[in-house]
Structure formats: structure tokens, C-alpha cells
Amino acid sequence: MGHSFRAALITGATSGIGEAFARALPTTTDLLLTGRNKEALGRLATTLGDGASGRRVETVSADLTSDKGLDALCAAAAPFAADLLICNAGFGPFGDFLSAPEADLRNTVSLNAMAPLVLMRRLLPGMLIHAEAEGRRAGLIVVSSGLGFLPVPRLATYAATKAFDLSLTEALAAELSARPVDILALCPTATRTRFSERSGYGRNPPGAQDPAHVASQALVALGRQRTLVLGAVSGSVLTVPALVRAAVAQALQTLLPRR
Numbered sequence: 001m002g003h004s005f006r007a008a009l010i011t012g013a014t015s016g017i018g019e020a021f022a023r024a025l026p027t028t029t030d031l032l033l034t035g036r037n038k039e040a041l042g043r044l045a046t047t048l049g050d051g052a053s054g055r056r057v058e059t060v061s062a063d064l065t066s067d068k069g070l071d072a073l074c075a076a077a078a079p080f081a082a083d084l085l086i087c088n089a090g091f092g093p094f095g096d097f098l099s100a101p102e103a104d105l106r107n108t109v110s111l112n113a114m115a116p117l118v119l120m121r122r123l124l125p126g127m128l129i130h131a132e133a134e135g136r137r138a139g140l141i142v143v144s145s146g147l148g149f150l151p152v153p154r155l156a157t158y159a160a161t162k163a164f165d166l167s168l169t170e171a172l173a174a175e176l177s178a179r180p181v182d183i184l185a186l187c188p189t190a191t192r193t194r195f196s197e198r199s200g201y202g203r204n205p206p207g208a209q210d211p212a213h214v215a216s217q218a219l220v221a222l223g224r225q226r227t228l229v230l231g232a233v234s235g236s237v238l239t240v241p242a243l244v245r246a247a248v249a250q251a252l253q254t255l256l257p258r259r
């Protein structure tokens with residue numbers, strides 16, 4: 001991590017990569033943690049809150065597939081004044097598109113694509129105003145996926161939402177390149193979390209990486225690069241297109257008229 005943040009908002013903090021981010025940040029960073037699981041949020045607040053250092057750990061239980069959940073989170077985020085936003089919550093049902101319940105597909109798009117878009121649109125302006133006024137930099141990490149580069153049968157909707165996350169984040173990194181915010185699209189390949197089990201795919205594939213490694217590497221990369229592909233074989237293969245896409249986005253930022 002290039003510099004320390006005062007306060008971080010992490011979605012999907014109750015397990016996996018989101019929880020790993022919460023554990024990886026230093027105790028000088030206050031936390032606003034969200035997910036639906038109230039017990040897990042309570043446990044994290046107890047574990048990560050530090051009475052000695054005066055660290056603030058707040059939690060919001062919210063379903064981010066709904067406007068109600070997004071509104072509740074944004075209401076809590078306003079006074080919290082996060083300078084680091086980590087859009088991580090995600091889900092991807094595995095299976096044939098034609099037999100998938102429509103509600104599952106809609107929820108996948110709402111959680112993976114619409115929720116980060118809404119959070120970024122609502123929170124980034126305030127984050128930038130504070131950063132500019134205080135002469136420091138804000139941070140944004142959006143958790144896409146290695147699958148965001150690929151069309152994936154039986155994970156078609158999930159992969160499409162991760163392509164959305166990747167493209168949106170890369171474009172914003174270029175569009176806001178002159179502003180005081182570091183933006184990172186994080187694209188892990190298989191990681192040992194509850195994701196595979198929840199998706200209906202089954203157990204984590206062999207060689208899946210440690211979520212603590214993913215979170216710590218992302219914090220190191222923030223401010224140094226715009227896209228981070230993490231994982232064994234496919235990670236290295238996807239790094240080249242990531243660099244090309246970042247260069248194209250920056251060229252378009254210069255070429256396209258301002259509105």
C-alpha cells in the first residue's frame with residue numbers, strides 16, 4: 001500500500017477476499033464492513049476493533065442486490081467518510097443459462113455490476129472533494145475476476161458482470177487519472193473462498209490461491225498499477241491484455257472530447 005487510508009468501506013466483508021482485506025488493513029484504518037450475515041459482521045467487529053488504538057469498526061447488514069440495501073449502506077457511508085472503497089461483494093451461479101432461474105441471473109447482475117456502479121457514482125464525488133481539500137489521495141479497488149477477460153459457458157452471466165466491472169474500472173482509472181484517487185481493477189483467478197461452494201460448482205479447484213495473498217497484493221498494487229491479475233498460469237497470460245487495455249483507455253481519455 002503506497003500510503004495509509006483513514007477509513008475503508010468494504011463490501012462482501014463477511015468471508016473470503018473481502019474479509020481478507022479487512023484483516024490486511026492496518027489498525028490505523030477504520031472499517032465500515034458490510035454483507036448480509038449479521039453474526040459474521042459482529043464477530044469481525046469484535047476481532048478487528050481495537051480499543052487500545054481507538055480504531056472504529058462499524059458494520060451494516062445489507063443485501064446489495066436491492067435499492068433498499070444500497071440506500072442503507074450509503075446512509076451509513078456518508079458520516080463514515082471512507083477514503084478507500086473496496087467493491088468486492090460478488091456471486092456467480094454455475095450452470096446452464098437456459099435452465100437458470102431468472103431471479104438468480106438478475107441478482108448476479110445487481111450484486112456484481114449494479115451495486116459497484118451505484119456505490120462508485122454516489123461515493124466517489126465526496127471522496128474526491130475530501131482528498132482534494134486535504135491534499136491526499138483516495139483509493140478504489142473493484143474486485144473483477146480473471147474471468148472478466150473471457151466469455152465463459154455455464155458462468156456466462158457471472159463472466160459478463162466481471163467484464164463490466166473490469167471495463168468500468170479501467171475506464172474510470174483513465175477518466176480520473178488527473179484526480180487524487182488511485183484505482184485498481186483486481187482480477188484474481190481461482191481463490192480459496194466460499195465462492196465455488198456457493199456457486200454450485202463445488203470444491204475450490206486445485207491450486208486455488210489464498211485470499212490473504214490476494215488482498216495483500218492488491219493493497220501493494222494500489223497506486224502502482226491499474227489492473228492486477230493474480231493467479232498461477234492464467235494470471236500471467238492475462239497480464240498482457242490488461243496492459244494493452246489500460247493503454248487504450250488512457251489514449252481514449254486524451255482523444256475523446258470532454259463533456
Ligand SMILES: NC(=O)c1ccc[n+]([C@@H]2O[C@H](COP(=O)([O-])OP(=O)(O)OC[C@H]3O[C@@H](n4cnc5c(N)ncnc54)[C@H](OP(=O)(O)O)[C@@H]3O)[C@@H](O)[C@H]2O)c1
Binds near residue numbers: 015034194
Ligand atoms: N473465489 C474466487 O475464485 C474468485 C476469483 C475471482 C474473483 N472473485 C470475486 O471475489 C469477490 C469476493 O468473493 P469471494 O471469493 O471472497 O467469495 P465469498 O467467500 O462467497 O464472499 C462473497 C461475499 O459477498 C457477499 N455477498 C454475497 N451476496 C451478497 C448480497 N446479496 N448482498 C451483499 N453482500 C453479498 C457475502 O456476504 P454475505 O453472505 O454475508 O452476504 C460475502 O462476504 C467476488 O466479487 C468474486 O466474484 C472470486
